[in-house]
Amino acid sequence: LTDVYSSSPALGRYFRSARVVCFSNESSTVFYQLEFSVPPSTEGFMENIMNPDFVRNVLLQNIYDEE
Numbered sequence: 001l002t003d004v005y006s007s008s009p010a011l012g013r014y015f016r017s018a019r020v021v022c023f024s025n026e027s028s029t030v031f032y033q034l035e036f037s038v039p040p041s042t043e044g045f046m047e048n049i050m051n052p053d054f055v056r057n058v059l060l061q062n063i064y065d066e067e
Contacts, residue, residue: 001032004062010049011058014038 001018005011014036022031034055038045048054 001034001059004059005034008058008062011036011055014049 002015005015005018008015016035016037018032018034020030021033023029036050038050
């Protein structure tokens with residue numbers, strides 16, 4: 001995840017770290033905490049760039065590109 005987000009044209013300059021919060025062998029589920037440094041008070045930044053769907057889609061696009 002660190003490579004994916006740090007090299008992202010949209011999120012790379014804001015990305016700081018990723019860490020595993022919880023891992024389950026039973027369901028093959030991993031929960032991550034992503035840390036971003038966001039600029040102070042930028043109009044629409046949190047609603048658009050830091051939107052959870054947008055952040056997830058950056059990861060999905062990377063997965064698709066790898067295939």
